[in-house]
Amino acid sequence: MTSPAKAAPGRGGVGDSPVRPDGTLKVTGEFAYASDLWTDGMLWGATLRSPHPRARVRALDTAPALARPGVHAVLTHEDVPGRPVFGLDHPDQPVLASDEVRYQGEPVALVAADHPETARRALADIAVEWEVLEPVTDARAVAADPDAHRVQERGGIVRRQPIRVGDVPAAKQAAEVVVSGEFEVGIQDQAFLGPESGLAVPADDGGVDLYVSTQWIHKDVAQIAPCLGLPEDKIRMTMAGVGGAFGGREDLSMQIHAAMLALRTGRPVKMSYNRQESFFGHVHRHPAWMRYEYGASGDGRLLYADVEIVLDGGAYTSSTENVTGNAASLGVGPYEIPNIAIDAVGVYTNNPPCGAMRGFGAVQACFAYESMMDRLAAACGLTPVEVRRRNAVSQGSRMATGQVIDSPAPLAAMLERVDAMPPPPAADASDLRNLPGGVAQTTHGEGVVRGVGYGVGIKNICFSEGFDDYSTARVRLEVIGGEPAALVHTAAAEVGQGLVTLKAQIARTELGVDRVTIAPADNAVGDAGSSSASRQSYMTGGAVKAACEAVRAELLARAARRTGRDDLSVSGGVVVSRAAGAVASVAEILGDDAIEETREYHHRRTTALDPVTGQGDSHTQLALCVHRAVVDVDVELGLVKVVELAAVQDVGKIMNRLSLEGQIHGGTAQGLGLAVMEEIVVSGGVVRNPSFTDYLIPTILDMPPMRLDILEYPDPNAPYGLRGAGEPPTLSSTPAIVAAIRDATGKALTRVPVRPEHIVG
Amino acid sequence: MRVNVTVNGSAETVDDVWEGESLLYLLRERMGLPGSKNACEQGECGSCTVYLDDVPVCACLVAAGQAEGRRVRTVEGLAEGGRLDPVQEAFVEAGAVQCGFCTPGLVVQTHALIARDPDPSDADIREALAGNLCRCTGYEKILDAVRLAARRKATA
Numbered sequence: 043m044t045s046p047a048k049a050a051p052g053r054g055g056v057g058d059s060p061v062r063p064d065g066t067l068k069v070t071g072e073f074a075y076a077s078d079l080w081t082d083g084m085l086w087g088a089t090l091r092s093p094h095p096r097a098r099v100r101a102l103d104t105a106p107a108l109a110r111p112g113v114h115a116v117l118t119h120e121d122v123p124g125r126p127v128f129g130l131d132h133p134d135q136p137v138l139a140s141d142e143v144r145y146q147g148e149p150v151a152l153v154a155a156d157h158p159e160t161a162r163r164a165l166a167d168i169a170v171e172w173e174v175l176e177p178v179t180d181a182r183a184v185a186a187d188p189d190a191h192r193v194q195e196r197g198g199i200v201r202r203q204p205i206r207v208g209d210v211p212a213a214k215q216a217a218e219v220v221v222s223g224e225f226e227v228g229i230q231d232q233a234f235l236g237p238e239s240g241l242a243v244p245a246d247d248g249g250v251d252l253y254v255s256t257q258w259i260h261k262d263v264a265q266i267a268p269c270l271g272l273p274e275d276k277i278r279m280t281m282a283g284v285g286g287a288f289g290g291r292e293d294l295s296m297q298i299h300a301a302m303l304a305l306r307t308g309r310p311v312k313m314s315y316n317r318q319e320s321f322f323g324h325v326h327r328h329p330a331w332m333r334y335e336y337g338a339s340g341d342g343r344l345l346y347a348d349v350e351i352v353l354d355g356g357a358y359t360s361s362t363e364n365v366t367g368n369a370a371s372l373g374v375g376p377y378e379i380p381n382i383a384i385d386a387v388g389v390y391t392n393n394p395p396c397g398a399m400r401g402f403g404a405v406q407a408c409f410a411y412e413s414m415m416d417r418l419a420a421a422c423g424l425t426p427v428e429v430r431r432r433n434a435v436s437q438g439s440r441m442a443t444g445q446v447i448d449s450p451a452p453l454a455a456m457l458e459r460v461d462a463m464p465p466p467p468a469a470d471a472s473d474l475r476n477l478p479g480g481v482a483q484t485t486h487g488e489g490v491v492r493g494v495g496y497g498v499g500i501k502n503i504c505f506s507e508g509f510d511d512y513s514t515a516r517v518r519l520e521v522i523g524g525e526p527a528a529l530v531h532t533a534a535a536e537v538g539q540g541l542v543t544l545k546a547q548i549a550r551t552e553l554g555v556d557r558v559t560i561a562p563a564d565n566a567v568g569d570a571g572s573s574s575a576s577r578q579s580y581m582t583g584g585a586v587k588a589a590c591e592a593v594r595a596e597l598l599a600r601a602a603r604r605t606g607r608d609d610l611s612v613s614g615g616v617v618v619s620r621a622a623g624a625v626a627s628v629a630e631i632l633g634d635d636a637i638e639e640t641r642e643y644h645h646r647r648t649t650a651l652d653p654v655t656g657q658g659d660s661h662t663q664l665a666l667c668v669h670r671a672v673v674d675v676d677v678e679l680g681l682v683k684v685v686e687l688a689a690v691q692d693v694g695k696i697m698n699r700l701s702l703e704g705q706i707h708g709g710t711a712q713g714l715g716l717a718v719m720e721e722i723v724v725s726g727g728v729v730r731n732p733s734f735t736d737y738l739i740p741t742i743l744d745m746p747p748m749r750l751d752i753l754e755y756p757d758p759n760a761p762y763g764l765r766g767a768g769e770p771p772t773l774s775s776t777p778a779i780v781a782a783i784r785d786a787t788g789k790a791l792t793r794v795p796v797r798p799e800h801i802v803g
Numbered sequence: 804m805r806v807n808v809t810v811n812g813s814a815e816t817v818d819d820v821w822e823g824e825s826l827l828y829l830l831r832e833r834m835g836l837p838g839s840k841n842a843c844e845q846g847e848c849g850s851c852t853v854y855l856d857d858v859p860v861c862a863c864l865v866a867a868g869q870a871e872g873r874r875v876r877t878v879e880g881l882a883e884g885g886r887l888d889p890v891q892e893a894f895v896e897a898g899a900v901q902c903g904f905c906t907p908g909l910v911v912q913t914h915a916l917i918a919r920d921p922d923p924s925d926a927d928i929r930e931a932l933a934g935n936l937c938r939c940t941g942y943e944k945i946l947d948a949v950r951l952a953a954r955r956k957a958t959a
Contacts, residue, residue, distance in 0.1 A: 065895035068903030069887065069910055071838015071878035078837035159823060235842040235850060235904040235938050285842070285904030286938050317843040475926050538902025538939045700898040700944075707941030708901065734847035734936065742932045742942040 053614075055551035056762060059700035062543050063560060064536070075283035076255040077239035077314040084241070085114055087296070087303045087313035088161035090151040090168050091322055092143035095392040095727025096193070098173040099139060099150065107153060107167035112160040114307045116168065117152040121302065124271030130261065130293055130397070134196055135358040137269050137298050142175075144193055144357030145395055146728050147322025154303040154311050177392035177727035181354035182331055184389040193357050193390045200355050200362040200388040203370040205442050205656030208381030213346035217337025221417040225334065225410040226793040228721035230327035230712075232399050233739050236285015238323045239314035242300035249276025250301045255284040257291045258572035259533045259565050269298050270305065274565075277301075281563040287537035288712070289398030290324040292574055293360055321732035325360050325397030326722055328353040328388070330369070330406035334414045342422035342429045346381035347374045347442075351407060353388040353396075360397030362388040367507055367651060368403030371443045371660055375411040376453050376500040377433040382442050384656065392727045398574055400712060401501065401772045408499045409716075409794055412777030416495075416784070426496045426781065427461045435500075444657040447664060450755035453498065456668045456690040459751050460496070466672050466686040466747075468492070478674055478681035480743060489678035492685070495671045495781025499773025503663040503766030504577040504645050511577070511662070512644040514568030515545075515585035519553060519593050519628075520636035526615050526628040528553050528590075531561035534570035534582040539768060540701035541578050545586050547698060552590030553597075554612040555628065568642065576665065576766030579697060584643035584761040592639035601631045646759055663757060667691040667770035669710070669778035672746075675786040680798025682718050682783055687775060688749040694757045694765035705768045707748055713775030715740050718783075721795050808870045810834060811880030817867075826870050827851045827862035830877060838878040838907045842936070849935030852908035853877045859915040861934075878907035881914060889955040890914045890948075899948035901939035909935045913949050917956055923949070 054060035067073035104116040119126060119140040126140065127133040139150045151168050155161035178184060178198075184191040188198030214220075240254030249272055256262050259279050267274045284291070296313040303311040315323045335348040351369050355362030366388035373384045399405075419429035434453040440446055469476040471487040478490060505511035516531040528549045536542045546558040563570070570582050598610045601617045609620040617626045649658040670688040675681070687710055696702055719738040723730040731737045756763025776794060784791050787801055806817045806829065817833050827844065830836040830853070840850035844863045851862040854876035862875075881888040890913045893899070900906050909932060916923055916931040923931065928949045937945060 059898070061895050062900060064903070065900050066887065066891075068900045068906050069878075069891035069894050070882055071836070071907045073903055074837070075840070075904065077841055078831070080832070080835075080837070157821065159821060233938055234902070235840070235848060235936065236902065237841065284902060285840075286902040288938070314841070316841075317845060317847075473926065475930065540901070704898050704901055704940055704944055707943045708939045709941075711941035712938075733845060734843045735845065739936060739938060740941075741934075741936060742929045742945065745942045748941065748943055 053550060053556055054547060056547050056697055058547065059698050060543060060547065062540060063546060064542060073283050075236050075285050076253065077237060079241040079253055079282060079312060081241065081310045084310045084312050085154040085156060085307060086158040086161045087300050087311045088153045088165055089149050089299060090165045092139065092146060092148045092150055094143060094172060094174050095146045096144060096175040096177040098142050098175060099170060100173050101171040102151065103169040104151065106169065107164040110160065110164045110167055112156040113153060113164045115154040115303055117302055117306060122269060125268040128265045128269050128294060128298065129359055130361055131363055132359040134194060144392055149299065152299050152303055154307050179391055179393055179727050181352050181389050181391055184391060185352045185387045193392055196359065198390055200359055200390060201366040202387045203366055203651060203656055204654065205370050205373065205382055205384035207442060210346045210348055210381045210383040213337055213381040217345050218340040219338045219421045220335065221414060221421050222335040223413060223417060223792060225332045225413055227330040227406045227409055228795060229329045229394060229724065230399060230716050230720050231321065231722055231737060232288035232290030232324065234286030234288055234290055237315045237317065237320045238295035240282060240296055240300055241310060241312045242304035243310045244304045244308055247276060249278065250304055252277065252279045252297060252301060253282045254279065254297055255282050255291060257287050257535045257537060257574055259563060260569035261572065262294060262297055263565050265294055266298050266301060270301055279565050281535060284535060284537045287573060288400045289402065289574055292398040292572055293325050295323045317734055318732045321729060325395045327399035328355060328365055328396040328406065332410040334410050336414050336418055338418055338422065340422065342418060342424045342432050344377060344379045344433050347379050349373050349384040351386040354391050354393050355388045356393050356395035357390055358395055360395060362397065365403035368502060369407045370656055371651060372404045372500055372502065373407045374442050375408060376435045376498060376666060378435055378439050384442065393724055394722060394729060400709065401769050402575065404499065404501050405773050408773040409777050412497045416781050427457050430498055431457050443651060443660055445659045445661060449757040449759060451666060452692055452753065452755050453666055456666060456692065460668045460670045460688055460690045463670065463688050463749060469674055469685065478676040478683040479679060489676045490674050491677050491786040493673050493675060493782040493786025495778045495785055497669045497774035497776065497778030497781065499667050499770050501576065501665050501770045501773055502661040503665050504575055504580055506648050507660045508648055508650045510644065511571060511581065512642050513570040513581040513585040514640065514642050515582065515589040516567050516638065516640040517549065517586065517589040517593050518636055518638040519597065519632065521629045521632050524629060525557055526555045526632065527557040527559065528555050529559050529561055530586055531567045532570045532582050532585065533563050533565055533567050534578050535563060535573035537573050539705060540698065541582060543701060544579055544583060544697055548583055548586045549590055552587055553594055555615055576768040579764055580760055580766055581643060581645065585641055587761050588641035588643050589639050592641055593637050596637045597628065597631060601626060604631065663760060663765060665765045665767065665770045667774045669774040671778035671782040673779065673782040673786060675783055675801065677787050677801060680801035684714060684746045684779055686746045686749065689771055690751040690753065691767065691770060692753040692755050692765060693767045694760060695754055695763040696752060697762065697764055702752065702767055703750055706750055706771045709768060709771035710748060710775040711740050711745055713772045714745065714779055716794055717776045717779035717796060719795050804868060806867055806871055809874045811876055820867050822868060824867045825863050826865040826867050829867040830862060836877055836879050840904050840907055842904055849912060850905050850908040852911045854911065859912055878910055881910065888914065889959060890917065890952040893948040893952035893955060897948035897951050898944040899940060905935060905937040909945060913952060917953050921957055922953055
């Protein structure tokens with residue numbers, strides 16, 4: 043009686059690639075991003091930030107700022123109405139610093155003024171007397187002796203997560219081949235283009251209406267409310283247009299600050315960071331130091347892994363616990379290894395704060411374990427593809443955590459497919475634009491050498507380690523203008539990935555209607571969880587599917603009562619009987635009534651990792667991507683041109699090919715950035731390059747053509763069999779590109795990003 | 804100060820402009836045209852690209868006063884008679900839009916490219932769009948969109 047409806051192919055259902063519902067607004071400039079918001083009587087907020095990575099605030103004088111014409115409020119920690127600290131997992135980050143600042147850029151005071159320039163000048167009027175302290179900046183020193191380097195009350199260590207499998211000391215005796223290495227990953231920035239921005243409007247009931255760009259509305263509200271001393275129902279949050287996220291909007295930025303200024307002044311307050319401030323306004327990807335030792339039999343089959351990973355989380359907890367957990371549980375990648383010892387540790391320092399970024403702890407480990415696989419290949423005289431194939435996991439394999447992979451993991455087939463792809467042609471050196479360095483090339487390509495490299499990555503999809511991960515969807519079906527129309531309402535963040543398109547596709551498929559409207563995301567509906575961990579197609583997709591199924595069941599129950607039939611389904615706006623064909627239109631069944639259902643969708647429960655052995659079924663789904671990179675390197679000038687990137691990815695089910703390809707392309711590009719250019723350079727806790735002049739992200743000249751081969755091995759546990767897709771390509775493209783540069787240069791290249799001096803040095 | 808400027812074909816006068824404001828601020832905050840975007844405000848990302856007279860510029864690098872007496876055409880002014888420009892259509896259809904924050908600048912820059920070179924090679928496209936950063940797409944679908952737009956304009 044509730045057999046699934048089918049949207050006809052090409053009608054914008056699951057599997058089609060309908061255009062984005064927000065596409066036209068985005069190409070005409072009418073789409074309202076958070077920084078575009080404007081209202082009558084609005085003030086501009088601005089933030090005074092610490093210039094020091096560690097210092098004590100001896101005195102703070104706001105009077106000169108308050109005296110400046112046009113300034114309406116100047117607030118400090120004394121003005122925080124409620125709890126003085128917030129945080130994603132632990133409330134340990136001050137809303138405004140009270141006694142000590144622990145990273146460069148930590149917020150100290152706020153100003154609201156009638157013009158952004160007035161606000162900026164008022165910040166300069168605030169007199170702060172600093173007692174500068176020696177910052178803690180050596181993460182490995184903290185890991186070795188945490189008590190000697192405490193930067194905050196919680197201590198020096200955020201989390202230690204060991205993994206212990208088998209008997210590594212015995213395996214060390216048996217190994218015929220041993221390879222080892224130390225690897226480093228620099229700090230990567232999400233560099234979303236839409237700066238942290240939003241509008242806070244004070245409400246008549248003493249609460250506040252917030253219009254912000256975020257990844258997780260409900261988590262924001264849960265953190266904001268206690269700091270404002272308000273109940274959660276007085277914080278009404280509506281998603282403003284989001285200009286990219288990539289993890290960098292999972293933590294709060296301006297939300298509490300703008301709300302404080304609005305509540306104090308009784309006026310709407312807009313805050314919008316500029317690019318320099320944005321580099322201090324969000325967490326980054328954790329820098330990592332990693333020591334790896336692998337032993338294998340002579341034919342390249344892994345016997346043991348002995349691994350140490352140190353992740354620098356900066357001064358506050360953010361999501362470092364879970365990033366550390368990922369680095370541990372995915373620390374040796376998608377390879378079968380019978381004996382494993384991993385020690386992953388996340389620490390507190392006074393370096394820039396780090397938290398979520400696309401790939402989330404798995405990126406750092408992937409660079410190391412893939413570098414190790416290439417070392418093993420070389421030591422055993424095998425090709426990079428063959429050494430990976432010999433050790434590849436498959437369905438039924440055990441991960442390092444002991445978790446059995448219980449859905450397809452077609453890594454061997456993926457490796458064969460990427461290996462079989464034809465190589466790109468040699469560069470036409472007669473056009474300088476084809477050479478490394480482009481038109482800046484000063485040679486005729488005499489020093490250019492081609493290299494090829496491979497990378498494999500495995501990423502957990504959805505939240506792990508026992509978290510009760512769920513999403514909520516409300517779906518309403520009614521007749522509008524004589525046609526059945528569905529309204530889909532969730533709190534899930536559309537950050538550019540195309541979730542708005544996918545939600546409508548699912549509603550069309552499940553309800554057999556063409557007309558679907560997506561309601562703005564807000565907290566008038568239940569929690570959707572974060573747009574992170576590649577989880578929204580799975581989780582909010584699953585919730586929309588469940589809510590649609592409930593609506594459909596009610597619709598068909600009404601149709602059954604009316605027709606006396608129980609063999610009904612719905613398609614193209616018509617209720618169809620298997621025996622009798624079309625029996626009624628959806629509009630006839632509904633009449634003036636609406637059917638509305640709300641459903642929560644939870645994925646299979648996972649378990650925590652054992653704190654001593656790291657064993658546990660901690661992930662609900664795992665996803666694989668394989669890259670082949672082809673590069674041309676000018677080995678004399680140290681210049682790299684990535685010539686082609688080919689990717690094979692298993693996504694379970696292609697829900698929307700156009701959006702999916704965009705995710706793989708974009709994820710691959712961020713991996714290229716980490717491989718050859720992107721790093722927040724820090725010395726003594728101070729950021730040296732907080733601008734797009736000095737922090738480089740890939741341009742259209744840096745990105746090569748990409749060849750994609752997308753596989754569909756369904757996961758029986760996931761909605762439609764889909765597998766999360768946004769992050770895996772970010773893992774594997776980095777090691778593939780670095781391997782290709784090694785192939786061209788013969789250099790060890792143990793650190794990313796690879797810089798010219800690493801190639802010519 | 805007062806600024807007289809023709810924006811998207813309409814002669815406008817804006818009063819009380821502070822001399823330090825950029826053309827981007829003038830458009831976004833004083834003229835209700837936030838389509839041009841504020842991603843870096845230092846001329847590195849191209850998201851604020853507009854035509855100043857007939858030349859694409861970063862509006863963040865132009866002082867508001869420099870626009871005095873000149874013509875500005877923004878992304879809001881590309882669609883004519885309620886119909887999207889072929890460049891805008893192509894960006895939507897080709898999947899070149901994700902978060903969309905770079906899109907207005909890329910659309911204007913592509914519009915200018917095809918106006919001066921109706922059949923650009925891939926190398927030409929890459930060179931012309933090298934000043935426009937996109938963080939979401941990896942640029943593949945943007946290349947598709949530019950090729951599609953050029954074909955559409957050629958047959959229009």
